[in-house]
Amino acid sequence: MINVAILGYGTVGSGVYKIIKDNNSHISRRAGDDIRVKYVLDLRDFPGDPVEEVLVHDVNVIMEDDEVDIVVEVMGGIEPAYTFVKRALDRGKSACTSNKELVAKHGAELLEIAAENKVNFFFEASVGGGIPIIRPLIECLTVDHIEEIQGIMNGTTNYILTKMEDEGADFDTVLKDAQEKGYAERNPEADIEGYDACRKIAILASLAYEKQVNFEDIYTEGITGITTDDFKYMKSIGASIKLLGIARKNVGITYSMVAPFVVYQDNPLYNVKDVFNAILVKGDMLGDVMFYGKGAGSLPTASAVVSDIVDAVKRNGYTASIHWNRQQRILGGVDAFTTPFFVRVKGRGIEDKIRSAFGEVQFIEPAGEIAGEETAFITKVLAGSEFEQAAADFEIISRIRVSN
Numbered sequence: 001m002i003n004v005a006i007l008g009y010g011t012v013g014s015g016v017y018k019i020i021k022d023n024n025s026h027i028s029r030r031a032g033d034d035i036r037v038k039y040v041l042d043l044r045d046f047p048g049d050p051v052e053e054v055l056v057h058d059v060n061v062i063m064e065d066d067e068v069d070i071v072v073e074v075m076g077g078i079e080p081a082y083t084f085v086k087r088a089l090d091r092g093k094s095a096c097t098s099n100k101e102l103v104a105k106h107g108a109e110l111l112e113i114a115a116e117n118k119v120n121f122f123f124e125a126s127v128g129g130g131i132p133i134i135r136p137l138i139e140c141l142t143v144d145h146i147e148e149i150q151g152i153m154n155g156t157t158n159y160i161l162t163k164m165e166d167e168g169a170d171f172d173t174v175l176k177d178a179q180e181k182g183y184a185e186r187n188p189e190a191d192i193e194g195y196d197a198c199r200k201i202a203i204l205a206s207l208a209y210e211k212q213v214n215f216e217d218i219y220t221e222g223i224t225g226i227t228t229d230d231f232k233y234m235k236s237i238g239a240s241i242k243l244l245g246i247a248r249k250n251v252g253i254t255y256s257m258v259a260p261f262v263v264y265q266d267n268p269l270y271n272v273k274d275v276f277n278a279i280l281v282k283g284d285m286l287g288d289v290m291f292y293g294k295g296a297g298s299l300p301t302a303s304a305v306v307s308d309i310v311d312a313v314k315r316n317g318y319t320a321s322i323h324w325n326r327q328q329r330i331l332g333g334v335d336a337f338t339t340p341f342f343v344r345v346k347g348r349g350i351e352d353k354i355r356s357a358f359g360e361v362q363f364i365e366p367a368g369e370i371a372g373e374e375t376a377f378i379t380k381v382l383a384g385s386e387f388e389q390a391a392a393d394f395e396i397i398s399r400i401r402v403s404n
């Protein structure tokens with residue numbers, strides 16, 4: 001019998017409880033042992049909910065019970081999650097979490113503590129919700145050098161951008177609608193400013209490049225500056241705008257960034273719409289591989305958490321080898337990150353001036369009512385610093401990097 005304790009009975013915790021109950025015989029057969037939830041920790045009471053039978057309010061009950069084999073941390077935030085997970089690992093319990101803040105900040109250290117105690121620390125649900133991406137990255141893509149990861153890793157912003165594109169609605173209107181539908185938080189900052197995606201790409205970059213990539217070092221731009229006019233231009237060039245988390249290795253230097261990108265139709269991320277997430281990984285031998293699915297929500301996220309529980313049970317005292325060293329990976333600067341740029345500048349009849357500053361560019365005809373006031377174009381591949389230099393003499397309306 002494997003005893004599981006779930007810390008937090010919120011959206012993900014209640015999903016984990018339900019999956020272990022509803023699919024119990026299937027999960028237990030796959031794990032090779034009977035799995036049951038012995039405790040659920042939450043400060044609240046849930047009168048009438050079957051969880052009452054196993055509900056506790058004191059974490060010490062869980063930590064001091066040697067029958068508890070696996071602790072599932074689904075509370076979110078750094079504290080007390082960090083203290084609880086560390087304590088569980090030190091007590092010889094495996095830990096599984098969906099908490100991207102915790103993993104991005106303390107993942108390498110918690111992996112070390114797990115190894116010292118011959119248990120496991122798993123975090124499949126921390127990136128891409130229900131999409132299997134962590135396990136494929138550490139267990140399947142072991143042969144390839146990862147050249148680049150590009151991911152749509154935030155459902156809220158993908159929903160907003162999709163609505164702006166399909167309905168021509170402006171950012172504020174769509175955000176309000178997303179909040180009313182429950183897709184966006186009342187305080188949407190973490191999503192719309194790119195902070196959520198930043199933690200997720202930091203985790204993937206740390207795993208792909210085997211050293212700690214600090215999320216604080218990742219240049220992060222949100223989607224608040226994207227307008228319906230930008231999307232009008234996208235229609236005329238057959239492209240879309242997506243908030244991408246990118247990690248890239250180029251001549252020995254690792255780069256990482258979160259920003260809106262112009263994505264053309266030949267990129268498989270182009271068709272990822274609404275709240276869906278997708279992560280495109282480019283290996284030097286394999287080429288492109290994409291992982292697509294639901295990046296949030298109770299049951300999809302909980303499904304990934306329970307898959308970690310099954311994995312931890314199957315390993316039975318052996319720690320998975322996960323290469324993520326605590327040593328910090330120094331990132332290349334945003335000024336050296338190279339992409340083409342989509343640019344809108346004030347003024348007409350300034351093609352020669354644009355060519356002499358940016359070199360060869362592809363001009364795009366302005367759409368509708370903005371015709372006559374501005375000039376739009378796509379540059380060749382430029383480093384961030386080259387773009388800034390070339391743009392200095394123009395009144396920039398917007399500039400968005402182009403995925404290449």
Ligand code: HSE
Pocket residue numbers: 129153154155156157191196295296297
């Ligand atoms: N707020 C996140 C999103 C939830 O919109 O994708 C999953 O981390």
